[in-house]
Amino acid sequence: MTEQASDVVFEGMVEGYGRQEAAECLVLHGWVSRQATWPDELTVTADFQRGTISARAYVAFHDRPDLGAQGVGFVAVVPAHQGRLGNLLDFRFGPHQITVAPTAAGNSNDLSERSALAHAGALLASCLPHPDLARMGTLLARHFMGEGYIDAYGYHPASAGWFVTGWVSNDWISAIQDAVEAVAHFDNGRRTGAVVLNFFHRPDLAGTGAGILLHLSAQEDTPGQLRKLVLASGASAVSLRLAGSVLRVPSEALSGAFVNLINSSEPSPAREKLYHLITHAMFDGRDTLAGLPDQVLMEIDEAIHCGSDGVVLIGWMLAKHGTVEAIRLRSGSRMFDIDLGTAVLWTERPDVADTVGREAGYDDRNCGFVMRVPTARAVTGSLYLEIETRAGDIGFKPLPRPRLNGIAAIKRLLASVEAQYNDVDAIYDHVMGPAIAALNAQRLQVPARVQAQQFGTPVTAPRHSVIVPLYGRIDFMEVQLALFATQGIGHDVEIIYVLDDPPRMRETQGLAASLYERFRVPFRLLCLERNLGFAPANNAGVRAAAGDMICFVNSDVFPITPDWLDRLAAHLDADPSLGVVGPVLLFEDGSVQHQGIAFKGLPQFGNWSFPLHKRKGFRAPAEGGLMREDAITGACMMMRRRDVLAYGGFDEAFIIGDFEDTDLCFRLRRHGLGAAVDLDVSMHHLERKSQAGSASLWRSNLTLYNAWVHQRRWAATIRQLETGP
Template structure:
């Protein structure tokens, strides 16, 4: 223990675990103000109830403890241990009293008041702000609750002559007094209207609260000052623009509190504000000093809320307000924003030849939307004025209230949304139908708050809807059946709950159409979106760019991100350190597992591991049974990666890659069967012998022995968007004599081998390609970009039952999906195939 701590504690009274002192007493007419401290074990805040007692046994609880810097500096306590408590004064002579400080049921000490050299209480307080629209400050005088009401009277004195009575109307829990913690009103905070009423009751002009004047606070007739020993300081004076004086406290509590720093006066106030969802923005109303806002229609605005800051161009308008006549003008400001709930308003700045800060008025709250717009229109007289200013134009917009208003339009218009798909990070896809028999529609847009999309016609594909033609041809003269549509709205931050369609007619009328709840995403959403689209060859590029490409890629990304973790099963004893891991996805024809194992068993895979990935979850139990049967029949061990949902070719292979242990990886389709035993040895051996090789493919043949794959080249196909597509030279021809290892532009993913560390470095197949197409070509080009070659080993011969493993799903949506994947591939690698890309290709139909 330090010498200072020992000296301090030697003067303090103790009970086990607690010690403390009564340090000072101030005597008021009906109360005593007592200060001191009590510390718990090791200088902590007391853990026992602390009370101050009078000789008659009455006790008063200490409910608030204050941090005392002097106690920390003296090594007594660093935690809050100080107290400042006012108690009723007994009728007898206060100086003859003794006070008892107790901790729990035990007394710490009993101290005669006379030994503390008591002094007369003087009120404390502070004048924080004086202006015609705001008066603020505080005063601590226990006489207001311990004595007659007039003893606690609080007054503002101006220039030493004018006295104005002030109400106490706010608690000040920031002050160090126990009374403040108990919620007693020690502060006053008066806004524009309250100040106006106060000055009117005093018969004084509001100009008395601005300009060069001296202001003082009086409490119970005492000018609020402070005591320094027994010498009183002069009364406090506050001149506008000056710095407030320090907070006066007893000498025993020199560091309990500090005055609030002087705040510059705001340039005006926000009296009300609210969010208009239908107009997509915030309205603010109040008043601004001077006349700088007169005639201004737009300005830069900065609205600071608790959780967000909005900085945009605002529409503003001034109007006269009788209650601030001579001080300034009323204003209304519209701040467009998609954020309808950014927390409490803190300030609004308007740039009017420099920033003008507007502070919230006292009691300012958010106005309900149903009251907001009527108030704004009434103040501006919007109903009787032409919408010439930006603010009046905002107010003239029809407001969406959640209803379908198309039947109320003057022209027959039908727009129905069948499905809404949200593509996170991209926007939304709407499918449905429309009829405009009189050609009245000027544009259809999607609105979310103040944001308005481009016309849907710019990202629109018409689709055949014979049901609509048959249903309406008796009512309208319909010339075709393309009344359906698939439309894409580019809006990465789209919130469907806050969005709706706006249908504008050539007459200027606007109708609204609510959006349905978003439909489930995933492959089904992609299938439904693409299933009705028929694109002519010259439409492919534009429609992929503007309508189907971005949302399909985003929908696929979303479904993959939401996929669960696979489960793993092992059948038989797999090699601990395999040379090569053979990854085989299973979808549809899972029976190929048995055929492959039968052919592989003729020569075995002693140094390699077999990894089957089931991408067809309903067949999980069937695959488990099939794998066990194959093990019993052929003795081929395998690892099964069982996906929780159908993910597609690239994600399935990547899931298999994550479970591999081999030095090399072989990607193999389940419908590829080896013809001879050396196929894998030849491909792995080529990579071992030549470090310039990145990937090696096999020679694949049809069942009749003709070539299916001997390497790939690429050619732009005008009939398919002029994107580069993989070609298979020699496909369908009789296989010539083998030439061994041959370099190629790319090799098929049906059978390819590469080093596992390279596959992992590249992240496997790129999952931006949806379901399956172009992943193998993309992987080959990424390998070539690293300076490595692709090759085909013509001695590694396998049969390929091309695409039979996928079953026979509907082909129409699948064709469109191939176009989307071709579009993705062309955007990444199209620069490598410049032929016929710079100019529109000639489409040869015959």
């Protein structure tokens, strides 16, 4: 998305529209202002007299010589199951409202609707290349042909789908191209899903058609009676109506009623599939994997509910290559297919390989897995896996009850995989990233209560608010406050400590009371009810802060001279184009810890950009003055309070603490506010050496997660900074 999109006046017009009944979609054409780029997924919203359609649309563009450089023609195909909507009143193209031409109204006029469709179809031919073009063409061309009837149907819980039998006329059968799509219309809605379809001979049709048997994977959810079934393949669709004597077969009788029919249908892979579906065993709570003719060894160590991202499973599996055809997560009658291609991470599990694996004759060390099932949202009740072998046999694996949530769940997930080099993209894009993002969102959804304690008289109308989060080393507060105090921190400075380490609340309050007695510098201590991490802790401080300037300071940053706050603030006062300013930070030996941040792509982590402290470890800069930087560290940064409120503080999407500082600098930059380091202000910043190999796997993977969030957000900005203006 371009950064300046909202600043350009956007125009456009819908010149014609109509509903494509056979494809259950809405087709519109017209023109819009030219854009540098379009988002990959464009959502359109169409307000009609009798309803609103809002959906991801297929959109193709074509040149319009009449508009020149100003506009571009478009054709949009929008899934819309509702018919008889009346006239189109308003249309939003992404975020932009565009005009509906009076001449476009044609819904009530069958002729103009047809002409709209025909016109749109013709326009597609001149559209610019687009991956969705073929699909759009198919949908636009789709038309009903032939006929068909349903004789019997019923819901089959074991296979989580509907079995339907009936017949269709030969003209549709002969038009079948490849896959068949099915939409079942019930009293209370539509059901669609994967279809397995086979034919059988119906002597009664005397060669005009054939019997069909199909299985439509879909939840039952008591949708009422079936009203019709629309089958489509390519441009051909057929609508099957109910026979007068249609039979709704109860679930328990379904196998008996359908198994012979399936056996006598045309020999084909579909018949085998249907047979396996109808003979699909019911899960009775037992692990039946051992009973499979082809060996599949599997254990699930952990099942984790990931809020809006469904369920993640951690475990291991040993089976000969190609044995496992499909794995499905099930909860009662609900069934969720697992995408074994991209939604599964294979991980090294020497513990399994060296024991069970060796005994059973497998030499695969990568037998561990993390499986993401994003569709399994809000599943309740006991979960189990259904493992289908290539031979069509089904085994069940009951799952452990999901127990972890919040940081514990995030840790468990992160500790399960070692990601390096180019693996990181796939691992974080398809499995870890979305699951962890959802776990984090869920964790932060419930606000943590904050206990505020004032020590000394509160500062009225403060100029500066200094916000210091505390975690782990609470004792740093003793040294930091001693230095603030002995250097004569101003009476207009409000100091806010935020304890993000709940088990240490009493200890910290005791220390705080003693520090106030010793130093007589007033400050506030906010204690968070739960451990939230760097960004949320600072944000809690912001909510309590009243100063014009907010200075975020780490607890291990120590002033060297008394005037640091005023000096930093003076820059923000002097230059409205400056959004954030920080000091030079020095190690204990006087060498540079921070004087601005650059970025470096690390090949061992997919060439993602990691912040690099410039001149780190070198002697302190000899020159002084204010240096503009792309980004500065959050260990000590000052911002105007109004900017913090307008553009947000640290983003809580970064977990525990990495990258939120550069993210904040880039957000300010997008609003025209720069970052700088004052080379004349130095402070000490301790950066404890991490013992080699001591960083736990989950923690280093969490850094990778944060790097992933940052990368997906700012890769283009960083590239732009590197190549220069």
